[in-house]
Amino acid sequence: MPIDATQPYDEHNIFAKIIRGEIPNHTVYEDEWALAFHDINPQAPVHVLVIPKGAYVSWDDFSVRASEAEIAGFVRAVGKVARNLDLVVPGYRLLANVGQHGHQEVPHLHVHLFGGRPLGPMLAR
Ligand code: AMP
Numbered sequence: 001m002p003i004d005a006t007q008p009y010d011e012h013n014i015f016a017k018i019i020r021g022e023i024p025n026h027t028v029y030e031d032e033w034a035l036a037f038h039d040i041n042p043q044a045p046v047h048v049l050v051i052p053k054g055a056y057v058s059w060d061d062f063s064v065r066a067s068e069a070e071i072a073g074f075v076r077a078v079g080k081v082a083r084n085l086d087l088v089v090p091g092y093r094l095l096a097n098v099g100q101h102g103h104q105e106v107p108h109l110h111v112h113l114f115g116g117r118p119l120g121p122m123l124a125r
Pocket of ligand 1: 014025038039040041042049096097103104105106
């Protein structure tokens, strides 16, 4: 079920548990600001989720409340993950779902990074 992006942060969401090390993940990158790991249900040959370490529900929440250092750290981490995975050429796609219409299911900000094949048009037509 998609979430309401204005809900308060839920410390028990699955990505909060991953950050705390309470449930396993296949990490591809980690630094002070971000964690990147393989999506459990990949939609492309490469499907990685990049999440900030801080407690933010969505891109909307992050853009309002995160510090400049958190925002810079997170954005730079997304770029590093793509470069580390050798995706800059031939290219990749970033996607952040927000709230009901965005079909966001996990209430901790995550950016999907897709690659490994031509990804087609941006949205289903
Ligand atoms: P969204 O619809 O943008 O909220 O996407 C949530 C994503 O999280 C989906 O692509 C799920 O496959 C993925 N996901 C859910 N639980 C896990 C998990 N434990 N480890 C990795 N990915 C997960």
